[in-house]
Each structure stands twice: as C-alpha cells, then as structure tokens.
Amino acid sequence: MNYKNLWVAFLILPLLVFVGKANAQDVYVQNAYARDLISLDGHWNRIIDPYENGYYNHRYLPHEDGYFKNAQVKNKSELLEYNFSTSDKLHVPGDWNTQESQLFLYEGTVWYHKDFSLNKKVGYRYLVHFGAVNYQAIVYVNGVKVGDHEGGFTSFQFDISDKLVNGKNFVVVKVDNRRERNQVPTVNTDWWNYGGITRPVAILELPGTYVADYSVQLDNANSKMINASVTLAGNLKAKHGDLLLSIPELNIKQKMQISADGQAKLTLAASPQLWSPEHPKLYDVEINFNGEVVRDRIGFRTVAVKGENIELNGKSVFLRGISIHEEAPFNGGGRAWSEDDARTLLRWAKDLGCNFVRLAHYPHNETMLKIADEMGLLVWSEIPVYWTVMFEDKAVYAKAEKQLTEMITRDKNRASIILWSVANETPVKQERLNFLSGLINKTRELDGTRLVTAAMDTQTTTKDGKVIDDPLASVVDVIGINSYCGWYYEVPENCASQKWASKYNKPLIMSEVGADALQGKLGDKTERWTEEYQAEVFRQNIAMMENISALRGVSPWILKDFRSPRRSLPDIQDFYNRKGLVSEAGVRKQAWYVLRDYYKKKESSAE
Numbered sequence: 001m002n003y004k005n006l007w008v009a010f011l012i013l014p015l016l017v018f019v020g021k022a023n024a025q026d027v028y029v030q031n032a033y034a035r036d037l038i039s040l041d042g043h044w045n046r047i048i049d050p051y052e053n054g055y056y057n058h059r060y061l062p063h064e065d066g067y068f069k070n071a072q073v074k075n076k077s078e079l080l081e082y083n084f085s086t087s088d089k090l091h092v093p094g095d096w097n098t099q100e101s102q103l104f105l106y107e108g109t110v111w112y113h114k115d116f117s118l119n120k121k122v123g124y125r126y127l128v129h130f131g132a133v134n135y136q137a138i139v140y141v142n143g144v145k146v147g148d149h150e151g152g153f154t155s156f157q158f159d160i161s162d163k164l165v166n167g168k169n170f171v172v173v174k175v176d177n178r179r180e181r182n183q184v185p186t187v188n189t190d191w192w193n194y195g196g197i198t199r200p201v202a203i204l205e206l207p208g209t210y211v212a213d214y215s216v217q218l219d220n221a222n223s224k225m226i227n228a229s230v231t232l233a234g235n236l237k238a239k240h241g242d243l244l245l246s247i248p249e250l251n252i253k254q255k256m257q258i259s260a261d262g263q264a265k266l267t268l269a270a271s272p273q274l275w276s277p278e279h280p281k282l283y284d285v286e287i288n289f290n291g292e293v294v295r296d297r298i299g300f301r302t303v304a305v306k307g308e309n310i311e312l313n314g315k316s317v318f319l320r321g322i323s324i325h326e327e328a329p330f331n332g333g334g335r336a337w338s339e340d341d342a343r344t345l346l347r348w349a350k351d352l353g354c355n356f357v358r359l360a361h362y363p364h365n366e367t368m369l370k371i372a373d374e375m376g377l378l379v380w381s382e383i384p385v386y387w388t389v390m391f392e393d394k395a396v397y398a399k400a401e402k403q404l405t406e407m408i409t410r411d412k413n414r415a416s417i418i419l420w421s422v423a424n425e426t427p428v429k430q431e432r433l434n435f436l437s438g439l440i441n442k443t444r445e446l447d448g449t450r451l452v453t454a455a456m457d458t459q460t461t462t463k464d465g466k467v468i469d470d471p472l473a474s475v476v477d478v479i480g481i482n483s484y485c486g487w488y489y490e491v492p493e494n495c496a497s498q499k500w501a502s503k504y505n506k507p508l509i510m511s512e513v514g515a516d517a518l519q520g521k522l523g524d525k526t527e528r529w530t531e532e533y534q535a536e537v538f539r540q541n542i543a544m545m546e547n548i549s550a551l552r553g554v555s556p557w558i559l560k561d562f563r564s565p566r567r568s569l570p571d572i573q574d575f576y577n578r579k580g581l582v583s584e585a586g587v588r589k590q591a592w593y594v595l596r597d598y599y600k601k602k603e604s605s606a607e
Helices: 003-012 339-351 366-375 394-411 430-446 531-545 590-606
Strands: 037-039 042-048 089-092 109-118 125-130 136-141 144-150 156-159 167-176 201-206 209-219 222-234 243-247 252-256 263-269 283-289 292-298 303-306 309-312 319-324 356-359 378-382 417-424 451-456 460-462 465-468 478-482 500-502 508-512 551-554
Touching (some): 209 283, 222 243, 252 263, 309 551, 366 378, 417 430, 417 478
Parallel strands (some): 478 508, 508 551
Antiparallel strands (some): 125 201, 136 167
16 A cells, blocks of 8 residues: 555544644534634725735745734834725625625635634633635735645645634634636636635634544434544643533433543443434433534434345435525625525425425535524535546645545535435536546545435437436436536427436436426527526426436526626626525416426325
8 A cells, every 4th residue: 555545544543634734633623603702703804906916925935924923113214005994895605706896707816814702711722713715725824924725615724723812812813715727626617706704713712632524424224323433633642531422412422432542432322213304303312522512413314225225224216305505695696605594405305395406506604504404404414526627636625625524524424315426417528427426425435324426417318318327326326417508408398298318227307308488488488588488498307307207306506696707698687696586585387387387296195
C-alpha cells in the first residue's frame, strides 16, 4: 500500500473529517449547535476588496500586515488605508449579493470583521465553527491565521484556543467567491453564485477532553440492532469518567469502553419504532462524558435496493419528490439558511404530496436536514460535481472527495437521507467514470447504510425511444435520469409516447423533468413560457413516466423559481430559472396542481 492509500485508510476508518494535521484535537465536532457556544451571528463590518489589496502588496506578494491585522491609527501622521470600524456592515449569516445592490453580481474578495468578548475557562478548548462560506475562506483570530477552507457548502472548524485572550477579541475572514475552472463546482453553473458567510458562525466552548464525532444508527442488515460509535478529542491523556449512551424511550443507558485513541464502539439490541415518511419517529439520544451532555434527535430506519425496488424498512417505496435549491422562499431570493426558510420550503413539498426531496446541487444547511427528519421527508443529498468539472485533474478529485467526506461526516445521523449523490449531468468519458467511481467507492467506505446515485442526462436515442446505457449506471445503486422532453427536445404532445429501456436491473428515479413558465403569463398550451405550456409538459411527461417499469421515484425540476445568471431573457426570466412550480413570490403555478394530483393517485395506489 502506498502512502496515499495509507492516509485514505486512516481517514476512512473512524468516519472523521480533519481540519488540519491528523491528531485527536483536530477531529470534526459533530452537531456543533448542540454544544455550549458563543454565537457570532449578527452584523459584521465588511470591506470590498476586488484587487485583494488587503492581502497582496503591489508586487503581488502577501502582506505581513494585511487587513487581517485589523490595525488602528495610532497618531495623526500614520497612513492606514482601511478601517473596519467605520466600514459598512453585512449580516451573517447571509449572502452579500442580496444585501447590497452594488454586490448583486460581484465575484471577488470581501473581508469580514467581528469583535467579540470571551472569558476563557481554564482547561477548555475553543473552536470557531462556520456553517459555510462561499467559496474560499481564510480565517484570522486576533490578527493570526488559524486556517483556510475551500468549498461553499460544507461546514468547517478551527481550534483557536491558543489565539484567544480574556476580554476583547476579533475575527477576520477573507471570503472569495470567484469562480475558477479547477473548483468544485466549476465556472459554469445554473444557479446564483451567492458569496459570503452564508451560514451561522459560532465559537464552541468544549471541555479539555470532549465528545467530538459520533454515529448512532440502525444496523442496515438487522433492524433489531443499533450500532453506536463515539470519538473523543482534546487531551486524551487526562483522567476522565464514564462515557454513557442513553436513549431513554428505549430504556437504553449503556457505558461505552474508551480505547487509548479516544474511540468507543457499541452494538445494542433494541426494537425502535422505525422512522418513515408516514411515521417520522425520532428518539432523544444523549451522549454523556465528564459532565458534558450532547443531545440529538435520531430516527432509525433501513434502506436497500432489491432488483428494481427501493426498500425502506423492508418495504418497496415510491419516491414522490421535488428538487429544491437552497434559496430563500421569499423576498427576492438569497441563500436560505434559517429554520423558517427550511420549514417553508419543506412544507411546500409536503403540501405538494411529497415524501421525498432532492436537495440540489450541493449539501444544504444542517437545519434543512433536521427539519426533514422531523417532517418525514426522504432526502437525496448531493455534492456539486456538476457539468464540466475537470475530471482529469487529481487535485480537483481531491476537492470533490473532501466535500463528499465533509457532507457525510456532518449528516450521517440524519434518518431522512437515503441517497448520497456524487454528480449531476456529467459527460460520458473514461476520465469522468474513473473520477465518479472513486467518489462512489469513497461514499461506500464512509457510509455503508445508504444508497449511492448520480443524475445522468446521457441516454441514447434510438428509433424505439431512449435507452439508458451510461456506464455510470453500472456503478450506482439507483439510477438518476434528467429528461426535458417538451422543453429542450420534442414538443409536449410527443412525450407521452416516448419509450424507455434500461440495460441495468436497477431502480430509476426521474431526477429532473419540467419546463419554464412565468407565473401569471397565461395562454395556449402550445405557447412557451405560459403556465398552460408548463402544465401540459407535466401531463405528458407523467404519462411517459408511468410506462417506465423501473421507475421508483420522481423529483421534478423544481419547487421554486430561483436566480440564475444564465437566464437573462427580459420580462420573462430576468435572471430567474422559471422552472419552479412556485414563483419567487410564493405563488403556485398550474403545474403545481398537475403534479399534486399525480402524487395523490400514487399515494392512494400504494395504500
């Protein structure tokens, strides 16, 4: 085994994400917002820096005294060309595009600054936790760099214990959302590149030795067994007390044996009520260690593929779904992040008759997953390997694998997630197959309890119809198909008779189908952009899908109109993708009711 493989094996084994060098103190802290914390949400000072003068000097070399120093003028003769305290403010969490009109299309660097006060507890560890920053983040505490992170949709943390002082402190973050060819996603996407500190920020206050990562899940092969694992971090040499796992409603209170490296594992016999969309039962779970109590609400269920069926808790299930972007439901869009946003979007999905949502095209915020657990919505969760990612570049693969690992690590305790997706609409070629096969293998190493999928749009057209022959379909558990009959090809009336065949004995989800309509634009069903045209596309595609024998789910594109720079048609698109069943103002289009009625029939036929 070479060095790279040794490192991968070491990373995989405990299901951990490392934020720096590999030692116990750097273990990702699971369920961060359930810990003792100091919220840094609110208004932050900001400096817009398109030329990155706060980071580079005029020779394009990094400054030793850049904006991250948060310097103050000491006398009248001193030259200082920035001042956070007199700068404008941005709200965190939030994107900058919808907070300031001058930043609507801005792509580049913005510096964020926040003062905070802290009384350090002796022996405690302090980690700064970011829910997400898009896309590149460099974090400084009291003028000293503590770490950097790439990727706009996954959380990250840095231990800042030795950078803090009692009393007044400050944090500065250099945020850069410029699109680059070697990023994940790459330069060309069909959603808005919202920049900023887009999810909550907090300082976690943890004991010297603390509960970091944990997993409590039903054994996928035996629904009468629960597998639990806990990883401690911090000072593992210190004396400590018992580690207890409690699930009071199941009468479980069990001591867990801790190994020298801070690992603890346990398998328990139990008979929990199984979580399902009809009965989304969640159990209060507590992990108690040295006076620290970490609380979570966890559901127990199994998911598997059997032939062309997806089985939830041993029974075949049809996924009545809708795709969703992480965009606020009202007020002109912007990055969604709050509990109210999550409840509104997921309530719309429930009103539509859904038992399933595809959270596209990147990991959504942690609150969205917890509300899905609570509301009983099955979830497809995805990383932004999208369209034309550089599949030949090993460094790009490493970025994709890192985002995948971060997604699975954060969300592995969420019962709602049944599908991990590694890609959307990627071109068929060997380099892409190698790239995605690597991600699929990584997914199964990290989490063997869920299914793996990808959305494909590369079916072969024959005289008899469409044939699913993408070689990627041989690697995934569930085949995702994006098809826009009636919009990007054919006219709607030709869709119902479209025939589909598959070379693979696997379940299929129609992961995207749909058409654009401007809410309120009415006309004939043959007139594009009208609500009638969109509704007719849905009618004809529903008839087509009903003839696909392997079809086990549908997640049409998309719940709500969302911002996209690709969509510029005046008076129709105006920088919105109009495929939503709901307008950006929350008004339902005719196609909403077509899909709702279809789902009512599917639900009734399953009873």
